Amino acid sequence: MSAIADRDAAPPAGLAAETRPAGGGPAGTPPGTASRPGRRRDRDPLGLRRALSDRLLPGLVAAMALLAALALGGARGAATLAARWQTGAAAAVLVQVPEPAAPAAPAEGAPAGGPPAARRLDAPPAARRLDGPPAARRLDAALAALRSIPSVSEARPMDDARMQALLRPWLGDAADLPLPGVIELRLDPDAALPEGADSLEARLAAVAPGALVESHGLWVARLGALARSLQAVSLAALLLVAGVAAAVVAVATRAGLIARREAIGVLHTLGATDGDIARRFARRVFALAGAGALMGAALAVPLLAGLAGLAAPLLGGAAGAGSGIGWAWAGLPWAELVALPPLAALIGWATAQLTVRRWLRRLP
Amino acid sequence: MVRFSEVGLRYGAPQRPLGARRGEAARQAGAATRPEVLRDLSFTLPAGSFTWLLGASGAGKSSLLRLMQLALRPTRGTVEVLGLDIGGARRWQLPHLRRRIGVVFQDFRLLPHLTAFDNVALPLRLAGRPEGQLRADVLEMLRWVGLDSRLHALPPEMSGGEQQRVAIARAVVTRPALLLADEPTGNLDAPQARRVLALVGEMNRLGTTVVVATHSQELVARQPAPALRLEGGRLVGDR
Ligand SMILES: Nc1ncnc2c1ncn2[C@@H]1O[C@H](COP(=O)(O)OP(=O)(O)O)[C@@H](O)[C@H]1O
Ligand SMILES: [Mg+2]
Numbered sequence: 001m002s003a004i005a006d007r008d009a010a011p012p013a014g015l016a017a018e019t020r021p022a023g024g025g026p027a028g029t030p031p032g033t034a035s036r037p038g039r040r041r042d043r044d045p046l047g048l049r050r051a052l053s054d055r056l057l058p059g060l061v062a063a064m065a066l067l068a069a070l071a072l073g074g075a076r077g078a079a080t081l082a083a084r085w086q087t088g089a090a091a092a093v094l095v096q097v098p099e100p101a102a103p104a105a106p107a108e109g110a111p112a113g114g115p116p117a118a119r120r121l122d123a124p125p126a127a128r129r130l131d132g133p134p135a136a137r138r139l140d141a142a143l144a145a146l147r148s149i150p151s152v153s154e155a156r157p158m159d160d161a162r163m164q165a166l167l168r169p170w171l172g173d174a175a176d177l178p179l180p181g182v183i184e185l186r187l188d189p190d191a192a193l194p195e196g197a198d199s200l201e202a203r204l205a206a207v208a209p210g211a212l213v214e215s216h217g218l219w220v221a222r223l224g225a226l227a228r229s230l231q232a233v234s235l236a237a238l239l240l241v242a243g244v245a246a247a248v249v250a251v252a253t254r255a256g257l258i259a260r261r262e263a264i265g266v267l268h269t270l271g272a273t274d275g276d277i278a279r280r281f282a283r284r285v286f287a288l289a290g291a292g293a294l295m296g297a298a299l300a301v302p303l304l305a306g307l308a309g310l311a312a313p314l315l316g317g318a319a320g321a322g323s324g325i326g327w328a329w330a331g332l333p334w335a336e337l338v339a340l341p342p343l344a345a346l347i348g349w350a351t352a353q354l355t356v357r358r359w360l361r362r363l364p
Numbered sequence: 365m366v367r368f369s370e371v372g373l374r375y376g377a378p379q380r381p382l383g384a385r386r387g388e389a390a391r392q393a394g395a396a397t398r399p400e401v402l403r404d405l406s407f408t409l410p411a412g413s414f415t416w417l418l419g420a421s422g423a424g425k426s427s428l429l430r431l432m433q434l435a436l437r438p439t440r441g442t443v444e445v446l447g448l449d450i451g452g453a454r455r456w457q458l459p460h461l462r463r464r465i466g467v468v469f470q471d472f473r474l475l476p477h478l479t480a481f482d483n484v485a486l487p488l489r490l491a492g493r494p495e496g497q498l499r500a501d502v503l504e505m506l507r508w509v510g511l512d513s514r515l516h517a518l519p520p521e522m523s524g525g526e527q528q529r530v531a532i533a534r535a536v537v538t539r540p541a542l543l544l545a546d547e548p549t550g551n552l553d554a555p556q557a558r559r560v561l562a563l564v565g566e567m568n569r570l571g572t573t574v575v576v577a578t579h580s581q582e583l584v585a586r587q588p589a590p591a592l593r594l595e596g597g598r599l600v601g602d603r
Contacts (some may be wrong), residue, residue, distance in 0.1 A: 263475050266488065268462075270462065271490055
């Protein structure tokens with residue numbers, strides 16, 4: 001204490017109130033004397049390195065990011081399935097019209113729907129010949145009926161040459177066989193509820209008794225509708241995950257605020273603005289959430305690649321091992337996966353800013 | 365410099381600007397049952413003055429200092445500090461004003477995980493002073509309070525007297541226009557108390573308006589100056 005007492009009357013030259021020397025301290029003070037005191041800690045006066053630990057928050061955000069990546073993968077897979085099934089040849093529905101050349105059935109005499117026997121390809125007595133006159137009235141009536149249905153985007157008769165080409169492997173060149181008329185339908189891929197086979201048959205029964213709707217295409221259309229629903233569910237899951245992540249960040253930030261209540265009070269008294277304090281929290285959360293999401297997204301890549309590999313045969317990709325892996329790799333939602341960490345960091349940053357600023361409003 | 369007029373303070377009242385208090389009546393219903401801890405305070409402290417703030421424990425000295433350091437807004441009356449009406453000021457106006465007020469707390473309130481150097485540097489960093497410039501000022505201040513050998517010590521490693529002097533260095537490093545000290549010698553032995561008081565007096569001689577709260581008559585006898593005397597939240601005997 002005695003050494004101190006000697007200096008009682010020697011206050012720093014620049015200490016006069018409200019007068020700030022432009023050049024800082026007196027010339028006698030070598031600026032390097034304080035050998036970088038607390039180089040690391042001076043940036044963290046609130047001790048946020050411990051108040052917002054680098055374990056819990058990144059771990060939780062990593063889990064969220066993993067879920068988000070799976071949802072993204074699901075959305076992408078569902079979208080691909082829907083696109084394949086709706087645009088490919090599979091989307092076509094085939095309608096067989098027996099006795100295509102016969103006059104359209106009179107409403108009263110038609111054996112509506114017909115017994116199962118009437119649906120047989122070989123059942124109709126009056127048969128059209130492959131080299132005969134072009135299909136006439138019953139086929140045209142069926143076409144007209146089909147075209148009037150809203151969910152049918154296209155209906156056209158299959159021409160004879162194509163029909164022959166299709167049948168040749170089974171029938172050879174036997175031109176004498178009676179053949180039904182065949183209509184190719186395309187269903188509107190955006191129709192909410194694709195028409196069922198039974199309801200199509202019922203509509204046709206009046207004009208073309210015994211018309212048979214081959215329903216494979218309808219199943220595909222329904223699968224397409226299911227895929228679209230899955231896509232919507234995936235996106236909803238994505239939003240939910242983002243919301244939960246924001247809530248997790250808010251809770252963690254609030255815990256950090258309470259843990260550092262006193263230090264925040266000190267900073268506030270020293271003239272820190274809400275922005276100063278919020279920035280320190282937000283910067284820390286930004287880094288933690290970004291790192292966590294990076295981990296989660298990285299974990300998701302092999303998982304998604306595996307799933308995509310399983311889905312490859314369904315999507316027309318090669319089922320073989322080598323090309324399957326390459327295909328799965330290319331099929332991952334890379335852009336979204338790469339966007340995940342910065343997006344999570346941004347959500348964390350914004351949530352921390354809001355949480356801290358709201359909390360600070362209790363101080364004058 | 366500091367002007368109080370008909371000031372009353374009640375804890376638990378909303379901390380918003382007087383003009384922006386909506387639903388005041390409903391809000392006050394709960395707070396009104398609490399007693400006013402400060403009542404009918406009117407006084408003026410001229411710029412550059414030194415004032416003792418005296419009173420028994422619980423008289424309201426700390427509460428009065430909290431009003432002056434903008435940690436509380438008055439429940440009624442007007443408080444004017446460094447030219448700003450605190451009761452009516454907007455929230456965003458206050459931080460800038462706080463940087464011109466140095467505060468020495470009774471319990472120091474140093475940040476425990478920052479070194480002495482970083483604690484003293486904090487107000488300058490908050491004010492946006494570049495690292496290169498603030499180093500010299502911080503060292504100068506720590507030398508002034510006799511702690512230039514303890515730059516890297518953490519508060520828990522320091523004695524009460526050393527922490528008190530770090531707190532003073534932190535309060536004056538920005539060369540504040542107003543310096544408020546709440547029982548700055550409460551935890552110190554006599555020589556250390558004298559030393560702290562000399563530092564505060566030195567600031568006052570250099571032009572800073574100073575208010576020191578204490579319940580020690582011995583201290584007042586050593587440095588005669590005008591005094592505000594509080595008793596049960598009221599002013600008894602101005603000067
Ligand atoms: N944060 C607070 N909330 C409610 N009442 C308080 C608070 N701080 C102090 N008081 C009350 O205000 C009165 C004055 O206290 P204080 O200003 O601390 O007096 P002093 O500093 O003179 O000892 C006391 O009755 C105390 O109980
Ligand atoms: Mg007190």
